[in-house]
Amino acid sequence: MTRDPDAAPDLIAGIRNGDRRSLARAITLAESTRADHRELADEVLETLLPDTGRSRRIGISGPPGVGKSTFIEAFGTHIIDRGHRLAVLAIDPSSRRTGGSILGDKTRMAELSHREEAFIRPSPGRGHLGGVARRTREAMLLCEAAGFDVVIIETIGVGQSEVAVADMVDLFTLLVSPAGGDELQGIKRGIMELADLVVVNKADGDLAAAAGRSRADHAAAVHLLRPRWQAWATEVMACSALTGLGIEEIWDAVGRFIDAVSASGELAEARSRQATAWLWSEISDTLIDRFRADPGVAPMLAEAEAAVATGRHTPTHAARMLLDRFTAH
Amino acid sequence: MTRDPDAAPDLIAGIRNGDRRSLARAITLAESTRADHRELADEVLETLLPDTGRSRRIGISGPPGVGKSTFIEAFGTHIIDRGHRLAVLAIDPSSRRTGGSILGDKTRMAELSHREEAFIRPSPGRGHLGGVARRTREAMLLCEAAGFDVVIIETIGVGQSEVAVADMVDLFTLLVSPAGGDELQGIKRGIMELADLVVVNKADGDLAAAAGRSRADHAAAVHLLRPRWQAWATEVMACSALTGLGIEEIWDAVGRFIDAVSASGELAEARSRQATAWLWSEISDTLIDRFRADPGVAPMLAEAEAAVATGRHTPTHAARMLLDRFTAH
Numbered sequence: 001m002t003r004d005p006d007a008a009p010d011l012i013a014g015i016r017n018g019d020r021r022s023l024a025r026a027i028t029l030a031e032s033t034r035a036d037h038r039e040l041a042d043e044v045l046e047t048l049l050p051d052t053g054r055s056r057r058i059g060i061s062g063p064p065g066v067g068k069s070t071f072i073e074a075f076g077t078h079i080i081d082r083g084h085r086l087a088v089l090a091i092d093p094s095s096r097r098t099g100g101s102i103l104g105d106k107t108r109m110a111e112l113s114h115r116e117e118a119f120i121r122p123s124p125g126r127g128h129l130g131g132v133a134r135r136t137r138e139a140m141l142l143c144e145a146a147g148f149d150v151v152i153i154e155t156i157g158v159g160q161s162e163v164a165v166a167d168m169v170d171l172f173t174l175l176v177s178p179a180g181g182d183e184l185q186g187i188k189r190g191i192m193e194l195a196d197l198v199v200v201n202k203a204d205g206d207l208a209a210a211a212g213r214s215r216a217d218h219a220a221a222v223h224l225l226r227p228r229w230q231a232w233a234t235e236v237m238a239c240s241a242l243t244g245l246g247i248e249e250i251w252d253a254v255g256r257f258i259d260a261v262s263a264s265g266e267l268a269e270a271r272s273r274q275a276t277a278w279l280w281s282e283i284s285d286t287l288i289d290r291f292r293a294d295p296g297v298a299p300m301l302a303e304a305e306a307a308v309a310t311g312r313h314t315p316t317h318a319a320r321m322l323l324d325r326f327t328a329h
Numbered sequence: 330m331t332r333d334p335d336a337a338p339d340l341i342a343g344i345r346n347g348d349r350r351s352l353a354r355a356i357t358l359a360e361s362t363r364a365d366h367r368e369l370a371d372e373v374l375e376t377l378l379p380d381t382g383r384s385r386r387i388g389i390s391g392p393p394g395v396g397k398s399t400f401i402e403a404f405g406t407h408i409i410d411r412g413h414r415l416a417v418l419a420i421d422p423s424s425r426r427t428g429g430s431i432l433g434d435k436t437r438m439a440e441l442s443h444r445e446e447a448f449i450r451p452s453p454g455r456g457h458l459g460g461v462a463r464r465t466r467e468a469m470l471l472c473e474a475a476g477f478d479v480v481i482i483e484t485i486g487v488g489q490s491e492v493a494v495a496d497m498v499d500l501f502t503l504l505v506s507p508a509g510g511d512e513l514q515g516i517k518r519g520i521m522e523l524a525d526l527v528v529v530n531k532a533d534g535d536l537a538a539a540a541g542r543s544r545a546d547h548a549a550a551v552h553l554l555r556p557r558w559q560a561w562a563t564e565v566m567a568c569s570a571l572t573g574l575g576i577e578e579i580w581d582a583v584g585r586f587i588d589a590v591s592a593s594g595e596l597a598e599a600r601s602r603q604a605t606a607w608l609w610s611e612i613s614d615t616l617i618d619r620f621r622a623d624p625g626v627a628p629m630l631a632e633a634e635a636a637v638a639t640g641r642h643t644p645t646h647a648a649r650m651l652l653d654r655f656t657a658h
Contacts (some may be wrong), residue, residue, distance in 0.1 A: 045643050053640065134645060141643070186555035189522035221550035226515035272638045279637045280617075282648035287616040288609075308608045309601045311382065314374050314470070316463060319611035 008043045015048060018085075018147040020119060030138040031124045045138060048145040053271070055087075055144045056258055059165040061155045061191060062175030067201045068154060071175055071241040073109045076152065078247050080117045084150045087143035088112070091165055092123040092156040093132045119148060123156075130285040133164040137278065140168065157188060166194040167274055170267060171257050173197045176218060178211035192218075193225060196234055197253060204240035211238045231264035232257050296325035337372045344377060347414075347476045349448060359467040360453045374467060377474040382600070384416075384473045385587055388494040390484045390520060391504030396530045397483060400504055400570040402438045405481065407576050409446045413479045416472035417441070420494055421452040421485040422461045448477060452485075459614040462493040466607065469497065486517060495523040496603055499596060500586050502526045505547060507540035507567075522554060525563055526582060533569035540567045560593035561586050625654035 006025065014022025030041035062068055072088060079086050088109070112118050124135040140151050153169055155161045166172045174195040176187065192198075198218050203211030219236040227233050235253055239246030261267040291297055304322055307313040313321075335354065343351025359370035391397050401417060408415050417438070441447050453464040469480050482498055484490045495501045503524040505516065521527075527547050532540030548565040556562050564582055568575030590596040620626055633651055636642040642650075 042643070042646055042649070046646050049640060049643055138643075138645070187553055188555050189557060190519070192554065193518040193522060217549060217553060220546060221553050224516055224546060224550050225521065226517050228518060275637045275640070275644050276634060278644035279634065279648055282645055283620065283651065284613060284617060286648065286652055287620060288613060291612065291616060305605060305608065308604045311378060311604070314371070314378055314467075315604050315607035316467070316611055317371055317375050319608055319615065320371070322612065323615055 006040065008040055008047070011040075011044050012047050015044075015142060015146045016051065020146075023119065023142055023146045024121075026142050027121060027139045030142070031135045041138065045141060048142065051145040052141040053144060055140075055149045055151045056254060057140065057169040057171070058150065058152050058254065059155065059162075059169035059172040060152060060175060061157055061162045061165065061173070062201075063157065063177070063188070066175045066177050067241055068175055069109055071199070071201055071239075072152060072154060073112045074241040074244060074247050075250065076109070076112045076118060077115070078244075078251055079150050080112075080115050082251070085117045085119075085148045086112075086150045086152065087119045087121070087140070087148040088152045088154065089121050089136055089139055089143070090123040090154045090156070091129075091132055091136050091161045093127065093129045093158060093161060119143060119146075129159060129161060129164055130281060132161075133168070134278075134282065136164075137168050157191075162188070162191050162194060167277060170261070170270070171196045171254060173199060175199050175201050176214065178202050178207040178214045192221065195222070196228065196232065196257060197250070198222065198234065198236040199246075199250060200236070200238040201241055203238035204243050204245065214238075229261055229264070229266050231260040231266055291322075291326060294326050296327035297322050300325060335369065337369055337376070340369075340373050341376050344373075344471060344475045345380065349475075352448065352471055352475045353450075355471050356450060356468045359471070360464045370467065374470060377471065380474040381470040382473060384469075384478045384480045385583060386469065386498040386500070387479065387481050387583060388484065388491075388498035388501040389481060389504060390486055390491045390494065390502070391530075392486065392506070392517070395504045395506050396570055397504055398438055400528070400530055400568075401481060401483060402441045403570040403573060403576050404579065405438070405441045405447060406444070407573075407580055408479050409441075409444050411580070414446045414448075414477045415479045415481065416448045416450070416469070416477040417481045417483065418450050418465055418468055418472070419452040419483045419485070420458075420461055420465050420490045421487060422456065422458050422490060423485075423487050448472060448475075458489060458493055459610060461490075462497070463607075463611065465493075466497050486520075489519075491517070491520050491523060496606060499590070499599070500525045500583060502528060504528050504530050505543065507531050507536040507543045521550065524551070525557065525561065525586060526579070527551065527563065527565040528575075528579060529565070529567040530570055532567035533572050533574060543567075558590055558593070558595050560589040560595055620651075620655060623655055625656035626651050629654060 011022050011026050015026060026041065026044050029037045030045070032038060060068060060072065076086050076088060109120060113120050121139060124132050136153060140153065143151055153165050155165045172194045174187070174191055174197070176198060178200055200211045200214045200218065215236050215238045222234045222236060237246060237250055237253065239250060241247070258267070292301065300322060304313070304318045308315050308318045340351050340355050344355060355370065355373050358366045359374070361367060389397060389401065405415050405417060438449060442449050450468060453461050465482060469482065472480055482494050484494045501523045503516070503520060503526070505527060507529055529540045529543045529547065544565050544567045551563045551565060566575060566579055566582065568579055570576070587596070621630065629651060633642070633647045637644050637647045
């Protein structure tokens with residue numbers, strides 16, 4: 001009797017056994033735009049849901065050039081050497097399937113990608129952020145069901161991708177350079193406030209002193225903000241992904257964070273809130289998609305937006321005009 | 330022939346003449362939940378739209394106890410003494426009509442409320458943030474059409490009200506206390522990144538030295554962030570609303586900001602983007618309201634949310650179940 005590798009029971013059994021091919025195939029189905037693939041992925045995810053949730057979910061973001069890949073390689077290797085199984089995912093709505101995203105080119109995390117305890121998957125790419133975020137969350141759940149007990153989600157930092165990542169992880173890490181406040185670009189607005197951990201990278205050689213100042217600058221800035229958790233205050237650390245300095249302390253900090261916010265009950269609350277927010281963003285995205293595609297609305301949309309942008313109609317009036325044409329109602 | 334003060338042409342004429350009663354009545358109509366009132370308000374706003382936009386729109390936020398009312402009184406009086414006509418609005422989704430909001434009790438801005446060049450209106454209150462924001466924007470447009478050339482929108486800082494205010498003003502001001510980083514509460518996350526101007530209040534007497542340190546702390550923190558504008562870098566200033574120290578410099582800074590971001594074209598772009606975002610949040614809010622109220626969806630909603638919050642269903646699956654029941658489709 002031939003087994004159909006795409007049949008739900010086989011995928012489910014394979015994933016529960018930690019089989020990487022079943023995992024990869026299920027993630028591919030979840031990323032597909034075909035309705036039959038999505039139905040199958042939905043069935044697999046619903047069945048595996050009780051097997052999910054048992055990982056430390058870590059988001060990592062930072063500006064281009066800060067050394068994210070080198071950091072994830074060093075950090076991920078350390079995590080695996082401590083006996084864990086690590087999945088590394090990415091959110092990059094602009095990536096193309098063939099290369100383009102940082103994780104598309106596995107040579108950039110060569111050592112890590114060769115470890116059998118590591119599972120590295122490029123960003124789904126192609127599509128608006130809501131769809132990419134959904135596919136990444138689903139990939140995360142599937143990885144957890146397959147026994148990966150640490151999941152890192154990296155973001156390239158385009159648009160609102162950091163907010164999307166913060167909405168699906170337990171601990172959000174911001175990687176910054178030793179140049180600190182003198183950095184040409186500065187930290188993209190909205191990200192510092194998301195961070196549970198700030199890591200100053202490249203704290204080696206000539207940059208060690210600068211890294212120390214950068215650490216102090218960021219610690220002072222973070223100190224001005226209201227803490228996100230009762231049981232955890234954002235910490236600022238320095239490391240050198242190249243030499244390994246500070247990597248162990250960062251992993252320890254992750255552990256202290258998880259212990260603290262689990263004990264206070266805040267972690268469970270946060271995950272519950274994230275799931276509810278995910279529900280409403282799915283609903284909202286679908287309603288907006290249907291609205292945009294509606295035959296009564298679609299022909300009027302560009303004109304209405306232009307009228308609003310140039311002040312010819314109030315937004316309330318234009319919204320009313322379009323909603324009146326929403327034929328489904 | 331009796332004039333109907335509620336007829337659109339009379340309201341429009343009255344507002345164009347700067348008549349405060351017509352303005353107040355039009356704002357009340359815009360705040361109403363009655364369909365006929367909203368229709369009338371819509372007609373008035375559409376007709377007056379070309380007369381709007383000619384003000385400096387300033388948002389002011391800060392934690393409780395920082396002295397917002399005292400500041401607005403001092404700042405507002407200075408602005409009027411410079412020959413302007415000032416409207417002061419507020420966003421506080423939790424306020425009750427009879428008192429409760431800071432602006433509900435006009436004795437708190439006694440001097441300002443007696444100036445004929447000032448128009449002070451309490452928050453619409455009652456209702457979710459989206460509705461309150463819409464009514465506040467519409468009140469702002471009506472004030473502009475009535476000739477008020479400076480509009481201050483204050484926020485009490487509940488929920489996401491700061492984001493709503495930042496989305497409708499030109500310059501967002503964050504008021505902080507001299508205690509700076511030692512403040513018990515800290516700045517609510519998400520707000521520092523919105524600020525185009527940070528003002529350390531109460532820089533007088535015993536607190537003068539602390540205010541200076543607070544100014545430096547906030548300036549250093551702001552320096553780490555990417556600027557929101559090409560033509561303007563967020564400034565941090567100190568003032569004493571009680572003594573008047575620094576108030577003139579703050580008003581000068583507002584002027585420099587407006588000049589700079591107007592010249593760079595960024596102000597016009599920002600207002601255009603705000604109008605478009607307002608259009609989509611009106612559409613989205615209405616679609617979600619219709620969805621929640623739908624007879625196929627409403628009975629299932631609480632159960633679906635609970636199932637998602639407790640991990641019995643994936644959010645994607647629950648969203649699909651509810652959307653399938655959305656009878657209008």
